[in-house]
Amino acid sequence: MPSSLPKPRATMWGVIIVSIGVLLVALLLVGKSMQREAESWQWVVHTREVLERLQSVLTRTSEAEAAQRGFLLSGAEQHLASFRQAAAAVPTDIAALQQSTIDNPTQQQAIRTLQEQVAQRLAILQQALQMKLAGEALDPALLASGLRQKQLILELAAKIKAEEESLLLIRQDRVQHARAELILAVGALFVLSIGLLVFLRVMSERDAERLRAESTQLKEAQRQLREANELLEQRIQERTRQIADANAELQAFAHTVAHDLRAPLRNVEGFASALLEDEVDRMSDEGKVFAARISAAVVRMDRLITDLLAYSRLSRSELQLQRVDLGHVMQAVVRDLESQIRESRAEVVIEEPLPTVKGNEGVLAQIMSNLLSNAIKFVPPGIRPRVHVFGDMAEGMGRIVVEDSGIGIDPVHHQRVFGVFERLHGQEQYPGTGIGLAIVRKGAERMGGSARVENTPDGGARFEVLLPAV
Amino acid sequence: MEQHQMGIPSILLVEDNPDDVLLTRRAVRKAGLQASLSVVGDGDEAVAYLDATGAFSDRKAFPMPSLILLDLKLPKRSGLEVLQWIGKRQALATTPVIVLTSSTEEEDIRQAYEYGANSYLQKPVAFNELVGLLHRLGLYWFDTNLTAPRTAVSS
Numbered sequence: 046m047p048s049s050l051p052k053p054r055a056t057m058w059g060v061i062i063v064s065i066g067v068l069l070v071a072l073l074l075v076g077k078s079m080q081r082e083a084e085s086w087q088w089v090v091h092t093r094e095v096l097e098r099l100q101s102v103l104t105r106t107s108e109a110e111a112a113q114r115g116f117l118l119s120g121a122e123q124h125l126a127s128f129r130q131a132a133a134a135v136p137t138d139i140a141a142l143q144q145s146t147i148d149n150p151t152q153q154q155a156i157r158t159l160q161e162q163v164a165q166r167l168a169i170l171q172q173a174l175q176m177k178l179a180g181e182a183l184d185p186a187l188l189a190s191g192l193r194q195k196q197l198i199l200e201l202a203a204k205i206k207a208e209e210e211s212l213l214l215i216r217q218d219r220v221q222h223a224r225a226e227l228i229l230a231v232g233a234l235f236v237l238s239i240g241l242l243v244f245l246r247v248m249s250e251r252d253a254e255r256l257r258a259e260s261t262q263l264k265e266a267q268r269q270l271r272e273a274n275e276l277l278e279q280r281i282q283e284r285t286r287q288i289a290d291a292n293a294e295l296q297a298f299a300h301t302v303a304h305d306l307r308a309p310l311r312n313v314e315g316f317a318s319a320l321l322e323d324e325v326d327r328m329s330d331e332g333k334v335f336a337a338r339i340s341a342a343v344v345r346m347d348r349l350i351t352d353l354l355a356y357s358r359l360s361r362s363e364l365q366l367q368r369v370d371l372g373h374v375m376q377a378v379v380r381d382l383e384s385q386i387r388e389s390r391a392e393v394v395i396e397e398p399l400p401t402v403k404g405n406e407g408v409l410a411q412i413m414s415n416l417l418s419n420a421i422k423f424v425p426p427g428i429r430p431r432v433h434v435f436g437d438m439a440e441g442m443g444r445i446v447v448e449d450s451g452i453g454i455d456p457v458h459h460q461r462v463f464g465v466f467e468r469l470h471g472q473e474q475y476p477g478t479g480i481g482l483a484i485v486r487k488g489a490e491r492m493g494g495s496a497r498v499e500n501t502p503d504g505g506a507r508f509e510v511l512l513p514a515v
Numbered sequence: 516m517e518q519h520q521m522g523i524p525s526i527l528l529v530e531d532n533p534d535d536v537l538l539t540r541r542a543v544r545k546a547g548l549q550a551s552l553s554v555v556g557d558g559d560e561a562v563a564y565l566d567a568t569g570a571f572s573d574r575k576a577f578p579m580p581s582l583i584l585l586d587l588k589l590p591k592r593s594g595l596e597v598l599q600w601i602g603k604r605q606a607l608a609t610t611p612v613i614v615l616t617s618s619t620e621e622e623d624i625r626q627a628y629e630y631g632a633n634s635y636l637q638k639p640v641a642f643n644e645l646v647g648l649l650h651r652l653g654l655y656w657f658d659t660n661l662t663a664p665r666t667a668v669s670s
Contacts, residue, residue: 303618304588311617311640312534318642319541340641347640351619362621 057248064241071234078230082223089220091145092213095152096206098142103202105135106163110195113170117177128174132167139163152208159201166194295361303354307347314343345476352480355411356465359487364405366492368515371399371413371436371445374406378413382421389430391421396435400443402512408488409512412496413445415481416508420449422475423506442494442511453504462498485510524657525551527580529561529597530615531589538642539584539649546650550657553577558592561585562600565607580610582656585632587616587623598630609663611656 112127139160146152169191173183317339325333375395379386386393402409420432428450436445454462454469461467463486468479482496485508489496494512501507526543530536536554543552555561561583564571571577583601587594594614601607611633616623619637627635636652639645 300618300620300623303620303623304616307617307638307640308532308535311638311642312532312538314640315534315538315541315642315645319538344640354620358621 057252060244060248064245067237068234068241071230071237075227075230075234078223078227082220082227085216085220085223088216089213092209092216095142095145095209096213098138098145099202099205099209102135102138102142102159102163103198105131105138106166106198109135109167110170113174116174117183120177125174128170132171135163135167136160149208149212152205155201155205155208159198159205162194162198162201166191166198169194292361295357299354299357299361302350306350310343310347310350314340314347317343345478349478349480352478352484356480356484356487359408359484359491364408364491366403366405368401369404369406369409370401371409371443372397374409374413375399375434378410378417381414382418385418385421389421389424391430391432393417393421393432394434396433399434399436399445400438400512401515402443402494403515404492404494404512405488408492412485412488412510413447415485416447416510419481419508420447420451420506422477423449423451423470425452438514441514443514444509444511446507446509448501448507449505450501450503451505453500453506454498456500459498463496523549523551524581525553525578526582526584527561527564528552528554528584529558529589529594530554530584530586531556532586535586535638538645542642542645542649545646546653548649548653548657550581550653551578553580557590558594558597561589561597562592565601565604581662583610583612584615585612587614587618587627595626595630598627598632602631611660611662613652613656 109128109131112124112131115121116124116128139156143153143156143160146156169187173187173191176183176187317336320328320336321333321340328336372395379393379395385391417432417434421430424430431450433448434446435448436443438444458469462469463482465483466479467483468477470477486496489510489512492512494510496508496510498506498508526548528536528539530539540552540554543550553564555564560571563569564577565579565583567574567577585594585597589597592600594616598612598614601610601612612631613634613636614627614632615636615638617638618624624635636648639648
């Protein structure tokens with residue numbers, strides 16, 4: 046949808062540009078037609094001018110002849126003056142005629158001949174006049190040649206006139222043609238303009254229509270999006286409430302476990318101990334064993350509850366992360382496990398310095414405590430545990446490694462050991478709740494780190510915990 | 516209620532579980548605490564006892580305790596509410612209150628201290644450890660720790 050919006054605009058602009066181009070070309074054509082029409086008209090005017098000048102030459106010649114004849118008959122001086130005037134004007138007229146037909150070589154030739162003939166005719170007229178002035182009698186041969194000459198001139202003029210008239214016809218035709226063209230061009234321009242206007246109008250109508258449709262679609266889509274968002278928001282709120290409720294229930298559950306589940310356990314142990322102390326004289330040896338076992342079982346269950354609560358606390362509470370020196374944590378852990386270390390005569394080597402990481406001190410202490418006590422616990426009977434703790438920084442992560450000389454873990458169980466309640470050994474062999482390593486992994490993950498295990502070349506276990514550096 | 520000898524310190528145990536009461540009495544005896552033990556079963560009773568009202572108006576039979584052992588999970592008024600109430604009583608300002616409860620939940624510990632507990636102890640699951648704990652408690656609070664003389668109390 047969004048890509049089709051600019052496209053009609055582009056074609057619209059294209060159409061407008063093409064239209065303007067077409068209009069310009071049409072205008073140019075009209076201009077050209079007008080020019081051509083004007084030029085053609087110029088030629089028609091020119092042809093008429095030529096004809097007029099030709100007529101003027103003939104008229105002047107006739108005037109000169111009439112004036113000469115008048116003088117010959119009357120001998121009046123005024124006729125003589127008229128003759129001289131007309132004869133003087135003829136060459137000027139012929140020169141003008143010659144000038145007018147400068148574009149036409151045929152006519153030039155004809156006009157030159159005409160000029161000679163006219164000059165001869167005028168010379169003959171002049172000669173007759175001279176003879177009259179000298180008082181001589183008129184020479185009939187001169188008259189006859191004058192008449193021939195006149196005939197020649199008229200024929201020649203007719204030829205020139207015919208040529209010019211045929212030219213006039215052609216030129217008038219051309220004017221007609223140019224006019225038709227002009228009218229056609231103007232008409233085409235008019236039609237084109239009207240068509241263009243209509244086209245643009247239709248285009249803009251359609252564009253507006255499409256815009257309206259798209260705007261409606263867009264509004265609809267926006268409304269749907271808003272509704273979907275609101276629904277999502279509602280669902281998120283609902284889910285958040287459900288999660289908060291579940292979390293509150295979990296808290297309440299943990300609270301109940303912490304308080305109420307322990308009370309009867311404590312009482313069972315208390316009374317079993319009371320039996321062992323107050324009734325010891327009246328109990329059989331078996332009875333004493335049973336009472337002792339009741340106590341032991343209860344203590345184990347209490348530890349299970351403690352570990353489970355610690356594990357669940359990792360999931361339900363927000364962990365405050367801060368800068369923690371694992372060296373300090375390790376020292377505190379060693380202090381806490383002092384009796385266990387002493388009893389097992391374990392050799393614990395801590396290679397200082399240990400990295401400083403970003404984490405929760407309490408959880409880190411729990412992780413290190415669980416790893417260290419596991420390393421001390423899981424050794425073959427009678428063997429002195431040896432534990433090596435060291436660490437370093439790599440790729441923005443702090444790493445701490447706890448290596449032991451113990452019984453190791455079969456690689457097939459390397460993932461399983463991190464699960465809750467996962468135990469690989471019997472309670473009698475290695476007592477425990479099966480939650481310690483689950484806390485290690487969960488705790489590391491909650492702090493943005495990870496935990497893994499592998500075996501050392503000599504069969505012990507090697508736990509590695511990665512934690513974000515400060 | 517127990518006989519109260521003059522001169523020896525008295526402990527007020529606020530505990531609703533009769534088995535716990537029984538075992539705590541036994542542990543106090545075993546620990547050799549030189550103290551008399553008074554017991555109330557819920558938060559309201561604890562308040563009444565400390566305020567010497569109702570059934571507890573006789574200060575001779577129900578002496579002001581030198582030490583209060585307070586469970587958090589109690590019927591009616593909770594241990595935390597009792598702590599809050601104690602915090603507002605000028606007369607009890609110098610009486611140490613020790614929370615003795617099952618929970619080690621951080622939230623419980625934090626709130627207990629916020630409301631003015633002087634110590635927070637977890638009830639050990641093994642009876643012998645409870646004996647040991649009470650013994651150390653006696654050593655510290657009665658034999659080592661100094662308390663201010665109690666201001667005159669109008670009952």
